[in-house]
Amino acid sequence: MDRIIDSFVSECYIWKSFNFQLFKKILKGRIMTELQWETLTKVIKGEYKGPIPSGFIIDCPWLPQWYGISTLDYFSNDKLWFEANLKACNEFKETIFLPGFWSEYGMCTEPSAFGAKSVFFQNEFPHAEPIIFTSEDIDKLTVPNPATDGLLPFMLNRLLLNEQAMREAGHVIKFSVSRGPLNIASYLMGLTEFLMLMLMEPDKCHLLIRKITDFLISWHSLQKEKIPSIDGIMMLDDIIGFIGENEFLEFGLPYFKEIYSLFGEVKFLHNDASCEASVKHLPDMGVNLFNMAFDTDLNQLKEVTGNTVTMLGNIPPRDVLAAGNEADVEKSLQDLIDGLESKKHIILSCGGGIPPNVNTPNIKRFLSVAAKTSV
Numbered sequence: 272m273d274r275i276i277d278s279f280v281s282e283c284y285i286w287k288s289f290n291f292q293l294f295k296k297i298l299k300g301r302i303m304t305e306l307q308w309e310t311l312t313k314v315i316k317g318e319y320k321g322p323i324p325s326g327f328i329i330d331c332p333w334l335p336q337w338y339g340i341s342t343l344d345y346f347s348n349d350k351l352w353f354e355a356n357l358k359a360c361n362e363f364k365e366t367i368f369l370p371g372f373w374s375e376y377g378m379c380t381e382p383s384a385f386g387a388k389s390v391f392f393q394n395e396f397p398h399a400e401p402i403i404f405t406s407e408d409i410d411k412l413t414v415p416n417p418a419t420d421g422l423l424p425f426m427l428n429r430l431l432l433n434e435q436a437m438r439e440a441g442h443v444i445k446f447s448v449s450r451g452p453l454n455i456a457s458y459l460m461g462l463t464e465f466l467m468l469m470l471m472e473p474d475k476c477h478l479l480i481r482k483i484t485d486f487l488i489s490w491h492s493l494q495k496e497k498i499p500s501i502d503g504i505m506m507l508d509d510i511i512g513f514i515g516e517n518e519f520l521e522f523g524l525p526y527f528k529e530i531y532s533l534f535g536e537v538k539f540l541h542n543d544a545s546c547e548a549s550v551k552h553l554p555d556m557g558v559n560l561f562n563m564a565f566d567t568d569l570n571q572l573k574e575v576t577g578n579t580v581t582m583l584g585n586i587p588p589r590d591v592l593a594a595g596n597e598a599d600v601e602k603s604l605q606d607l608i609d610g611l612e613s614k615k616h617i618i619l620s621c622g623g624g625i626p627p628n629v630n631t632p633n634i635k636r637f638l639s640v641a642a643k644t645s646v
Contacts, residue, residue, distance in 0.1 A: 304442040307367045308502075312536055315559050315581045317615050323608070325641045326367035326583055327634075328541060328562060328624035329359060331377050332396060336627055343393050346376055353433045357440055362631065365638045367618070369539065369562075369583075370446035370505045372437055374429045376422045381450050382458040383421030384486065385412065403460035406468060406475040412459075414482050417490040427497060434498065446539065447494035447501050451508025452483040452526050459483075466513065469522055476522060484526045491533055503537035506530065512544025512564075519548045524556060531557035539583075543623035551575045565622025570612045578616060585622035586637075592621050593628045597636040604640045614646045 311326075313319035335345035338355035345352055356372045379389035382399035391397045403409060417423045430444060437444065450458075456479050457465045469476045487506075495501045511523050531538045539560040540553065546563050553561055553576050561580050563572065565587040572582055586592060586603040595603070604619065611617060619641045625634075 304371060304445070308443070308445055311367060311560075311618075314616065314618060315537060319615075320646055322642050323614055323617055323619055323644050323646055324367060325365070325619040325638060326369050327620055328369050329356075330373050330375055330624060332627050333625040333629055334359060336394075337629070337631075341393050342395065342397075343391060346391065346397075349429050349432060352429065353436060357442075360440075360442065363634055363638065365642065366634075370448050370503075372430070372433070372442065372444065373448060374426045375448070376426065378450075378458060380422055380426060381455045381486075381490070384415035384417060384423050384490075385421070385455075385459055387421075387459060389422065399458045401459060401461050401464075403464075403479075406472050408460075409475050409479045409482075412479070412482055414485050414489075417486065417493050423490065427494065430498060443500045444498050445501060446503045446505045446537070447491040447498075447535075448505045449487055449490055449507075451506040451511070451540075452480050452487060452530075453510035453514075453523060454508040455483050455487075456480060457510050462510070462513070465510070469514070469518060473521070480522060480526055484529060487530050488533065491530065495534055501535070503535045503539060504531055504533065505539040505541070507541040509542055509544040511549045512542055512546060514548060516548040519552070523549065524552055527556045527558075541624070546572070554579050560618075562620065562624075563622060567622070568610075569607070569617065570610070573613070573616060578613075581616040581618060583618045583620045585620065588621035588623045588626045588629075592633055592637070593626050595633070597632055600633045600636045601640050604637055608640075608644050614644070617646075 310319060310324050314324060331342055331345060334355050335342045338358060340351055340355065345355060352374075353372070360368060360371075376383070376389070377397040379387070379397045379399045383389050385402060387399040387402050389397060389399055403412065415421065434444060460468070468479070491504055506527070511519055514522070537560055538557045539562070540556070540558045541562040542549070543562065543564040546567060550572055559580055560583060561572070562583040563585055565585050567585065569582045569584060573580070586600070586607055591599050591603045607619070
């Protein structure tokens with residue numbers, strides 16, 4: 272196919288004003304991100320028509336293993352990180368990877384800026400050790416500078432160093448990314464301890480979340496400042512699924528709303544824990560794209576949110592996409608599609624990010640099924 276395209280271009284040299292390099296990239300399927308971003312925004316606005324789009328969150332739990340390198344190599348070698356992401360984009364051109372070329376250090380990314388010890392392994396997920404042991408420690412906690420503190424300068428610089436190569440391959444950075452404020456709080460002091468603080472010392476809990484939110488405002492703003500092509504905010508926070516609605520309204524909603532109001536056409540939230548307490552408040556948070564768990568009915572979520580939030584989901588990631596065969600993937604996805612009352616505001620995916628051990632044939636089968644159904 273490449274030789275045919277090159278031959279066609281060489282025969283058309285008389286079109287002096289035609290951008291052949293751009294045309295070649297389009298024909299070869301390399302310029303996808305801008306088109307995918309247009310698709311994404313059209314779906315969110317309810318203006319999209321065509322095959323139901325698909326999209327997946329990909330990061331360190333899946334990508335290094337799929338590419339054939341260690342997790343540590345993926346984190347520490349910018350060249351391997353770039354090549355792994357580019358190979359995934361080229362291998363699965365039909366889908367949208369979110370956020371796309373995600374520069375990250377797993378769960379250590381944001382806690383490292385607060386001074387949390389980051390523990391890395393060759394082929395296991397890293398973790399951050401707690402730094403808050405009593406509520407008095409919250410008073411002494413300083414708001415980090417994302418331009419200088421922890422792993423964040425390395426994360427951002429990786430994007431800046433590779434931005435030109437991404438553009439030459441037809442990709443554009445569109446999202447600023449972080450974990451959410453409650454998620455980060457749970458890493459800084461432990462999940463049980465954080466939930467206890469919420470109930471026993473609400474003022475201290477607000478102080479902690481306030482400091483984290485101020486940090487996240489600076490962090491997302493810095494990403495946008497350094498990479499002007501960014502036009503969306505992506506946050507991941509499962510802890511909102513561990514609390515009740517009253518707690519969410521007090522300790523979650525106002526802080527998330529503040530961050531999502533910063534900028535951006537796409538406001539993306541991932542929460543694959545329970546969304547019962549928070550889902551109806553997604554529009555008030557500013558969220559217009561939501562990735563949920565697999566055991567939640569998309570029709571119900573759309574109804575609760577007034578059909579104003581695009582749903583990214585939601586076949587089982589581990590038990591079907593990873594542990595199942597191609598037939599299992601096809602059946603699960605077809606059942607999902609057949610059960611949709613409306614195919615608008617839907618991007619087909621799994622319920623959560625792509626987990627370890629998902630193979631290429633299963634993803635290919637997913638994409639082939641998705642391509643047969645139109646909005």
